[in-house]
Amino acid sequence: MKLYSLLVWGLVAPLQPTGEPLVGSTAVEASSLVQETRIPWTAETVEHLFNRAGFGARPKEIERALRMAPEEVVENLLKGGRFVEPPYYEQGSMQDYDLPEGVSRQEQRRAKAIRSKNDRAQLKLYTEWWIDRMVEGDDPLRDRMTLFWHGLFATAHSTVKRSYDMIEQHRKLRKGALGNYGELLNGIVKDPAMILYLDNDKNKKSAPNENLARELMELFSLGEGQYTEQDIKEVARALTGEFRDKLGNYRFSKKDHDGGTKVILGERGKFKAREVVGILLRQTACSRYIAGRLLIYFEGVKPDELRLTEYAGFLARSKYELKPFLNKLLLDPRFYREEALAARVASPVDYFVGSTRRLDLDLDSQFLYLAAADLGQELFDPPSVKGWDEGEAWIHTGSLLGRGNTMGLMLGTIHLEDTFLPLGEEVDPLAERGPARKPEPRGSREASMEDDMQDSMEDSMGDSMGETMEDGDSMQSTSEAMATRTKIPKEFAELVRALGKSYRPSLNLSHRLNRAKIATDLQVVEVMLDSLLAITPPADTHQRVLTYFTGERVAAGLTEDAFLSQPEVAEDILRRLAHLILSLPEAQLL
Amino acid sequence: MNRRSFLSSGLAMVGGSRLLSAGTRPWPFAQSSNERTLVVLELRGGNDGLSTLVPYGDDEYYKLRKGTAWKPETLHKVDEYRGFHKDLTEVSKRFNKGEVAVFQGIGYPNPNKSHFKSREIWHTADLRGRAGNDGWLGRLCEQRFPDSTLPELSIHIGNEEPYSLQSSTHPPVIFRSPDTYRWLGDGDAEASLDATERGGKGSTLDRLRRVMTNAKSSSARILDVLQRYETPVEYPTHESSRSMRAAAALIHAGMGSRVISATFRGFDTHADQRFDHSNALGILDNALQGFLADLERSQAGRETLVLVTSEFGRRAQENGSRGTDHGKAGVALALGTPVKGGLFGEHPSLTELDNGDLAYNLDFRRLYATALEWMGADAAGILGAKYDSLPFV
Numbered sequence: 001m002k003l004y005s006l007l008v009w010g011l012v013a014p015l016q017p018t019g020e021p022l023v024g025s026t027a028v029e030a031s032s033l034v035q036e037t038r039i040p041w042t043a044e045t046v047e048h049l050f051n052r053a054g055f056g057a058r059p060k061e062i063e064r065a066l067r068m069a070p071e072e073v074v075e076n077l078l079k080g081g082r083f084v085e086p087p088y089y090e091q092g093s094m095q096d097y098d099l100p101e102g103v104s105r106q107e108q109r110r111a112k113a114i115r116s117k118n119d120r121a122q123l124k125l126y127t128e129w130w131i132d133r134m135v136e137g138d139d140p141l142r143d144r145m146t147l148f149w150h151g152l153f154a155t156a157h158s159t160v161k162r163s164y165d166m167i168e169q170h171r172k173l174r175k176g177a178l179g180n181y182g183e184l185l186n187g188i189v190k191d192p193a194m195i196l197y198l199d200n201d202k203n204k205k206s207a208p209n210e211n212l213a214r215e216l217m218e219l220f221s222l223g224e225g226q227y228t229e230q231d232i233k234e235v236a237r238a239l240t241g242e243f244r245d246k247l248g249n250y251r252f253s254k255k256d257h258d259g260g261t262k263v264i265l266g267e268r269g270k271f272k273a274r275e276v277v278g279i280l281l282r283q284t285a286c287s288r289y290i291a292g293r294l295l296i297y298f299e300g301v302k303p304d305e306l307r308l309t310e311y312a313g314f315l316a317r318s319k320y321e322l323k324p325f326l327n328k329l330l331l332d333p334r335f336y337r338e339e340a341l342a343a344r345v346a347s348p349v350d351y352f353v354g355s356t357r358r359l360d361l362d363l364d365s366q367f368l369y370l371a372a373a374d375l376g377q378e379l380f381d382p383p384s385v386k387g388w389d390e391g392e393a394w395i396h397t398g399s400l401l402g403r404g405n406t407m408g409l410m411l412g413t414i415h416l417e418d419t420f421l422p423l424g425e426e427v428d429p430l431a432e433r434g435p436a437r438k439p440e441p442r443g444s445r446e447a448s449m450e451d452d453m454q455d456s457m458e459d460s461m462g463d464s465m466g467e468t469m470e471d472g473d474s475m476q477s478t479s480e481a482m483a484t485r486t487k488i489p490k491e492f493a494e495l496v497r498a499l500g501k502s503y504r505p506s507l508n509l510s511h512r513l514n515r516a517k518i519a520t521d522l523q524v525v526e527v528m529l530d531s532l533l534a535i536t537p538p539a540d541t542h543q544r545v546l547t548y549f550t551g552e553r554v555a556a557g558l559t560e561d562a563f564l565s566q567p568e569v570a571e572d573i574l575r576r577l578a579h580l581i582l583s584l585p586e587a588q589l590l
Numbered sequence: 591m592n593r594r595s596f597l598s599s600g601l602a603m604v605g606g607s608r609l610l611s612a613g614t615r616p617w618p619f620a621q622s623s624n625e626r627t628l629v630v631l632e633l634r635g636g637n638d639g640l641s642t643l644v645p646y647g648d649d650e651y652y653k654l655r656k657g658t659a660w661k662p663e664t665l666h667k668v669d670e671y672r673g674f675h676k677d678l679t680e681v682s683k684r685f686n687k688g689e690v691a692v693f694q695g696i697g698y699p700n701p702n703k704s705h706f707k708s709r710e711i712w713h714t715a716d717l718r719g720r721a722g723n724d725g726w727l728g729r730l731c732e733q734r735f736p737d738s739t740l741p742e743l744s745i746h747i748g749n750e751e752p753y754s755l756q757s758s759t760h761p762p763v764i765f766r767s768p769d770t771y772r773w774l775g776d777g778d779a780e781a782s783l784d785a786t787e788r789g790g791k792g793s794t795l796d797r798l799r800r801v802m803t804n805a806k807s808s809s810a811r812i813l814d815v816l817q818r819y820e821t822p823v824e825y826p827t828h829e830s831s832r833s834m835r836a837a838a839a840l841i842h843a844g845m846g847s848r849v850i851s852a853t854f855r856g857f858d859t860h861a862d863q864r865f866d867h868s869n870a871l872g873i874l875d876n877a878l879q880g881f882l883a884d885l886e887r888s889q890a891g892r893e894t895l896v897l898v899t900s901e902f903g904r905r906a907q908e909n910g911s912r913g914t915d916h917g918k919a920g921v922a923l924a925l926g927t928p929v930k931g932g933l934f935g936e937h938p939s940l941t942e943l944d945n946g947d948l949a950y951n952l953d954f955r956r957l958y959a960t961a962l963e964w965m966g967a968d969a970a971g972i973l974g975a976k977y978d979s980l981p982f983v
Contacts, residue, residue, distance in 0.1 A: 207910020
């Protein structure tokens with residue numbers, strides 16, 4: 001975002017008569033933290049900070065930050081904002097309480113289904129609360145770091161099946177998100193959800209289970225290849241007896257714990273979980289691994305060896321305290337270097353929550369949850385203990401089109417009923433054809449395949465046409481296409497339900513532009529591109545978007561100078577313009 | 591909503607092309623195709639070989655697997671020593687007809703028991719993992735079809751890009767469901783979504799632009815084929831089976847996809863393995879039943895080789911949670927009309943273990959080399975060394 005569009009989008013007064021970016025305020029120059037290079041403090045770099053340390057910025061937040069020094073902004077991020085109480089949740093939602101004697105199997109199954117439904121509902125409520133926190137931006141860096149830890153200490157509800165455990169773990173991560181990594185690691189080793197997820201509730205002296213031990217070293221602390229298979233076996237022994245009780249509390253079972261001597265990474269002793277964590281924290285590999293994960297997560301670029309060593313050393317010296325580390329990183333001019341700006345592919349949560357904030361949309365958080373989940377980032381259900389593969393792995397042909405389609409639902413520019421059967425009339429014409437044909441003997445079938453298939457195709461078109469004709473009145477000459485409409489795919493149906501049947505986006509783009517006296521096609525396109533993208537798009541993209549916009553305006557019969565004179569027409573075009581821009585490859589970079 | 595722009599564009603793209611073609615164009619069966627297709631199905635999590643091809647004739651098996659063993663009478667017996675898991679009914683049936691190759695004791699030197707590392711090794715055929723190399727199937731596309739610009743040359747049906755298909759020059763098309771794999775917005779906007787120009791900021795944007803171009807062109811073709819597809823073969827409703835149905839449709843249509851991949855989940859059976867593993871194998875067997883029968887209906891289908899792989903096998907000794915921990919050597923399968931069935935490799939010894947794990951005796955790169963040669967590629971060029979092929983095709 002540039003200052004120019006900030007003036008329009010945020011509808012603020014100019015900060016400087018020239019409109020030039022502010023480089024190095026007095027406070028910046030006075031700072032001892034920034035010596036050789038100053039942080040270029042512009043709308044663009046402020047937006048970068050908010051994209052990485054939070055979930056994007058609302059226009060007014062950029063304007064506010066520009067009036068402060070970088071140190072002050074980062075200090076506020078580290079200090080955090082208001083605390084919002086999570087919704088009430090309870091332990092017993094999925095408790096394995098015993099049903100009375102003689103209850104039939106059917107009733108047991110029913111009881112289990114009800115418990116499981118309640119359990120999901122409880123987690124859903126909590127997830128929505130978390131997404132609301134991201135959208136509201138009460139404490140953006142804390143929520144950014146919570147998401148980081150959720151990906152690093154990945155635990156999936158689909159395996160754990162206990163919302164209470166998942167919520168407790170999340171609260172632990174969120175509370176400690178900016179605290180001390182060592183404390184977090186100690187917490188996660190004894191975390192009931194993690195114990196269930198990685199089978200440590202079955203890790204006994206008599207029969208060790210290595211699942212937690214392996215991932216503790218490979219994914220949570222040291223990184224692959226920094227230990228031996230023997231180390232894993234020894235750590236598994238040290239973790240024996242670390243259980244979870246039936247209700248979801250941590251429980252240490254002395255009789256299942258192997259109290260013997262272990263040799264772990266060269267150290268020898270009768271270690272338990274806490275000592276194991278101590279050993280891990282003393283490894284150089286540990287500070288390197290965590291510093292590396294943080295650097296790449298925040299910068300989107302792999303750090304060079306010198307930088308990694310510097311940050312890993314800093315992390316170890318500050319005893320894994322996270323605030324000094326983040327303070328150093330976010331005030332490091334290199335964090336704002338050209339290479340790191342908009343170099344990170346937005347995760348689905350970044351993309352949907354960030355767009356909601358940039359557009360100032362008011363959306364049901366259930367929608368944002370489902371949207372991100374469909375595109376590969378389901379909160380509380382990462383695909384594996386390795387968490388999510390970040391970066392370019394988010395984008396492939398299916399997910400890129402999917403992001404655009406979901407954005408269209410958010411902006412109200414996609415009308416699924418024009419392509420699919422409306423919700424509630426989920427009659428699949430293809431399914432109305434009667435039972436599938438039984439296979440015929442090979443050979444005979446093949447010879448007649450083509451005619452046969454063609455016939456059946458024509459049959460089916462005929463059959464289903466009558467059904468859908470009645471609601472196809474406004475679509476003359478497309479009734480044949482209507483005949484092949486299928487029901488709304490499940491993913492979309494869920495999204496539409498989450499939006500609500502009478503959803504209208506809380507947007508007034510035409511008003512925003514009108515108030516700012518934006519008049520020419522070029523101005524409209526530049527303001528829209530600049531406010532919705534984190535990068536300055538290449539010239540050809542700029543040109544294509546401009547051509548699209550002019551084409552739509554002309555098709556609507558509006559002249560350039562009177563574009564905003566018919567807000568209802570202009571608004572529709574502007575929303576479709578926003579949809580196009582947010583669906584571009586450029587919009588995937590933050 | 592601007593009706594005009596939708597009608598003039600959205601429908602024309604999505605429904606319209608079908609509208610024109612439905613009555614006039616032939617059913618999408620390739621007239622004749624001698625082109626071969628390789629299908630790779632990955633069992634994610636590390637499939638337990640000893641519960642897949644069960645060495646019921648070995649007393650040691652019952653000693654190692656007190657809580658997870660299968661009794662001889664439950665199995666589909668292969669010989670006096672081995673039997674297929676009870677839920678591999680179709681695989682067993684086809685094996686008995688000589689149509690399934692089973693690779694026993696498959697693995698690689700210095701096995702890595704991390705899911706992620708071992709998966710990288712299988713996907714890249716490089717013992718260093720993802721050392722900056724493209725995936726083995728990506729390299730197949732690069733070498734065998736250097737001039738192809740067809741985006742759907744390689745396809746993954748699922749939600750996540752597998753490393754195996756990664757290619758800097760031939761990136762795969764990925765979709766989960768054909769119904770959602772298309773642009774549903776304003777059709778005029780669709781035309782503006784992608785650029786032919788490259789050279790935006792860094793190479794990431796170039797790659798993203800290319801993904802968009804590929805998505806637009808492939809989605810129209812794939813939707814067209816899949817929406818018109820009919821088959822007398824009945825598939826189960828499970829998502830994996832629907833993926834296999836889509837794969838069969840694409841192969842029959844002869845749209846030029848040479849490599850297709852899909853994933854089956856649920857094989858990381860650290861606890862309560864008997865139930866979970868049976869379930870996972872059952873889903874695989876059901877999907878294969880439909881898929882293999884469907885493939886037999888066309889020449890292109892009969893020129894399709896199906897491989898089933900997993901990142902590692904599991905520990906010989908069960909773990910006390912009625913499950914098994916990560917191990918080394920495992921089992922792989924090859925199926926389809928081109929396959930000459932039989933057992934390959936030795937069944938790994940249950941007494942001479944590699945630090946508690948089954949030792950590999952068959953390098954998975956021999957399986958790959960055979961498949962690559964069958965695809966007409968120079969296997970050594972792709973795998974970086976010469977591996978003896980196996981006589982299963």
